[in-house]
Amino acid sequence: GPKVLQIPSHQIIDMGQMVTLNCDPVSNHLYFYWYKQILGQQMEFLVNFYNGKVMEKSKLFKDQFSVERPDGSYFTLKIQPTALEDSAVYFCASSLVDIYAEQFFGPGTRLTVL
Amino acid sequence: AQSVTQPDARVTVSEGASLQLRCKYSYFGTPYLFWYVQYPRQGLQLLLKYYPGDPVVQGVNGFEAEFSKSNSSFHLRKASVHWSDWAVYFCAVSMTSGSWQLIFGSGTQLTVMP
Numbered sequence: 001g002p003k004v005l006q007i008p009s010h011q012i013i014d015m016g017q018m019v020t021l022n023c024d025p026v027s028n029h030l031y032f033y034w035y036k037q038i039l040g041q042q043m044e045f046l047v048n049f050y051n052g053k054v055m056e057k058s059k060l061f062k063d064q065f066s067v068e069r070p071d072g073s074y075f076t077l078k079i080q081p082t083a084l085e086d087s088a089v090y091f092c093a094s095s096l097v098d099i100y101a102e103q104f105f106g107p108g109t110r111l112t113v114l
Numbered sequence: 115a116q117s118v119t120q121p122d123a124r125v126t127v128s129e130g131a132s133l134q135l136r137c138k139y140s141y142f143g144t145p146y147l148f149w150y151v152q153y154p155r156q157g158l159q160l161l162l163k164y165y166p167g168d169p170v171v172q173g174v175n176g177f178e179a180e181f182s183k184s185n186s187s188f189h190l191r192k193a194s195v196h197w198s199d200w201a202v203y204f205c206a207v208s209m210t211s212g213s214w215q216l217i218f219g220s221g222t223q224l225t226v227m228p
Contacts, residue, residue, distance in 0.1 A: 045215035
């Protein structure tokens with residue numbers, strides 16, 4: 001079936017540095033999402049992106065977070081600067097249409113902030 | 115607030131035995147409900163979804179789930195478990211108030227014994 005790819009699978013950085021997580025969504029999908037899962041906790045919604053704009057974000061989507069998809073390439077999540085509490089697995093998802101549609105998930109990027 | 119509870123963090127069954135994974139939701143409106151499965155080092159894959167209608171929904175690989183409004187539940191079932199079903203299972207709810215986000219449970223790790 002359709003696959004969402006995430007690069008890298010694991011990233012280790014020092015606190016205060018910038019990090020960019022990359023997502024290659026399903027090719028004809030229009031809606032893109034990021035979710036965050038801290039070890040042992042539930043996966044939580046961060047942000048939804050459509051047509052070049054953030055449509056919805058949660059309180060976890062701090063000011064240090066940003067998303068973009070320049071020219072239909074990777075859908076990225078940038079954190080600048082990073083904090084210790086940003087250590088988690090970040091999952092990207094995409095869907096063809098909007099609300100209630102099946103979201104296709106990538107395998108996640110494990111981010112470790114030291 | 116909307117929430118999803120999976121009360122069993124781990125379930126162990128013998129191959130060929132029947133399975134039920136429990137999911138309870140808290141939502142004031144009409145929920146759209148999903149079960150996802152995550153195999154090691156892969157993204158979440160949709161097993162089945164419930165949209166208002168028939169309370170019993172069929173999914174892939176012999177899985178089914180039953181929606182109960184009175185019990186606020188959406189339990190996942192399978193008549194005969196296979197070793198390849200060894201994975202983590204997530205229940206999720208989509209709000210019907212114009213939000214794109216999925217709200218996830220904490221997941222149930224299924225172990226299949228030979």
